[in-house]
Amino acid sequence: MRICKTFTFLSIFIVLFYNCSLPADDEDEGNPEEDNTTSELPWEGETDKFTINSKEGLRLNDPQENAGTAYVTIPSSSVKNTRWEFGVRLTFNPSANNYARFYLTSSSNVLSGNVNGYYIQIGGAKDNVALYRQNGEQPKLLASGREVMKGNNSPKLYIKVECDNNGYWTFWTRLESENEYTKEKQVKDNNILKLDTVDEEYVRVLDRPTGHYSIREIIEGMKAFKGNCIIQTMFLKGSYKGQDMDNTSDKFVLPWLEAVKEIAPRQVMIYTIDRETPDHDLQKATHEELDRIAERIRETGIPVSVSY
Secondary structure, three states: OEEOOEEEEEEOOEEEEOOOEEOOOOOOOOOHHHOOOHHHOOOEEOHHHEEEEOOOEEEEOOOOOOOOEEEEEEOOOOOOOEEEEEEEEEOOOOOOOOOEEEEEEEOOOOOOOOEEEEEEEEOOOOOOEEEEEEEEOEEEEEEEOOOOOOOOOOOEEEEEEEEOOOOEEEEEEEEOOOOOOEEEEEEEOOOEEEOOOOOHHHHHHHOOOOOOOOHHHHHHHHHOOOOOOEEEEEOEEEEEOOEEOOOOOHHHHHHHHHHHHHHOOOEEEEEOOOOOOOOOOEEEOOHHHHHHHHHHHHHOOOOEEEEO
């Protein structure tokens, strides 16, 4: 059995129990309450705020007056072709300020900061279960389920999530009173991420980012999606403010290609400018140049699309 990368973000009074398990194939799901492996997992983070044992699973101990957040994590490396299963019991009716997040994957094991990844949110403004993608500080709702916890002051439910090799996410829920899971939603997340070059000076001249900027940190954040992303890159030629902006040469393409292989996306999209730019010295990359770059990507085994 493989163990998925689980980052659990808990607000006050939330009790989470039992583990996230990943069957290698479509095996009998059984009952998650019969699985006692939660206490054996290598939990890290704010473990002093939790009780972790085979009887209770994972339980938050924070008293009511200590409002805030608490989290624990376990490491893993799976996203594609992966299943997560877990159970949750809340000791309150969830609200916009009281909810649980079960991170399926994250770029950091410190969940109180900016992270890239996917999570299931239990409760919130609606009494439902929803799937989100997070890019830095920005969460994006991918799929929202039925309001299974509406009017329930102590809901107990089971959740199952799957991600296939093509980026389709599916999740199911089951209340304790229900005999079978209900399929909530299936959604394909294209998760298109921009990476025009790995040359920081090039980015500073052309894109002019403000504040802290690190190509290495961006690449690490993209890697956190474990291949469940599409890299989009614009190639162009010419100059900008007297500086050479031709990123079609090997000087730029080869280091960029190494970063792409490191990220291992499910697809790469390359294109060039399709209209006149404010700086008339910037020019379109030619068909031949884009085709040459595309062929190098194909040699890595990563699918690529080209827009001229």
